[in-house]
Amino acid sequence: MWMTDDEIEYYKARSKFISGAGCFIAVAVVILILIVSVFSFASKVLDLMEPKDRQLFVSKSPDQTHAIKVIEKGRGLSFADPTVLISYKKYKIERQLNNDRKDLAADNVSINWNNNEEATVILYGDEQYPRVIQFKVPEKGEYPFQVIKEDLDIITLLSRQSPNHVNVVELRRKRSLGMPYANNPPVEVYYGKIGSSLQKYDAPYADQQHRMDFFEIIWHDDQHATIHAKQHLGKGSTRLVSTLEITLN
Incomplete structure (x- = not known):
């Protein structure tokens, strides 16, 4: 069964949304890991300084x-x-x-x-x-x-x-x-x-x-x-x- 033009556009938009959401989540995870690493390193440095x-x-x-x-x-x-x-x-x-x-x-x-x-x-x-x-x-x-x-x-x-x-x-x-x-x-x-x-x-x-x-x-x-x-x-x-x-x- 062939999809209509509206259905094709819908699935394209849906794919873009899912792809964008995935990229956003990946970037958020990377940023979160960086933040945790920075805080962990800073905590160790402060621990050494104390x-x-x-x-x-x-x-x-x-x-x-x-x-x-x-x-x-x-x-x-x-x-x-x-x-x-x-x-x-x-x-x-x-x-x-x-x-x-x-x-x-x-x-x-x-x-x-x-x-x-x-x-x-x-x-x-x-x-x-x-x-x-x-x-x-x-x-x-x-x-x-x-x-x-x-x-x-x-x-x-x-x-x-x-x-x-x-x-x-x-x-x-x-x-x-x-x-x-x-x-x-x-x-x-x-x-x-x-x-x-x-x-x-x-x-x-x-x-x-x-x-x-x-x-x-x-x-x-x-x-x-x-x-x-x-x-x-x-x-x-x-x-x-x-x-x-x-x-x-």
Whole structure:
């Protein structure tokens, strides 16, 4: 059956309409995809630009009563050297580390507890000498952090007295530029009676195979102590990498 001229014109117009509608829908879909992509990209850029703090680790006192938090301040897209935030309850102290503009890791900060209320905080960076901060649980109105002058040749990492305050064991390390594991300066052990001139242990305490991030001194009595060297593994976990037994006369 032959179509009339009116029917032919109708189908032509209908085809043009459908074709035009299809093109419009295709263009609309492309524009929508572009808009979504632009917003997604902009969101990612803004997310990168927004500084976000990152917790490196939490160090607790031997009796688990006190905790010092170590946080890397967010830098966003900034190329400045990183800043570490050390906090205890409402008290905070910030220090910028010369770390070749690289992000910080747990081993950039070492915290060694001398007892349940005192700790030594040491800040390391690839392009700086270690910086020492002493911490003491504050009395009312006191500030717990004290920055030690940075021109010391020897850094006392940890000092622990025996149970009856007869003897003391100290761990010391020579001040050197950069991270401690880069040139691996040994830790020297000193011991003796409190108030006397301490003797140096025969051999330095060093482990060429493992990084030693922080230490513990455990007294068993007034003459016997064990030194543990530990390593941060991230997410709050640690690993024992070395042990040294000390016997005092």
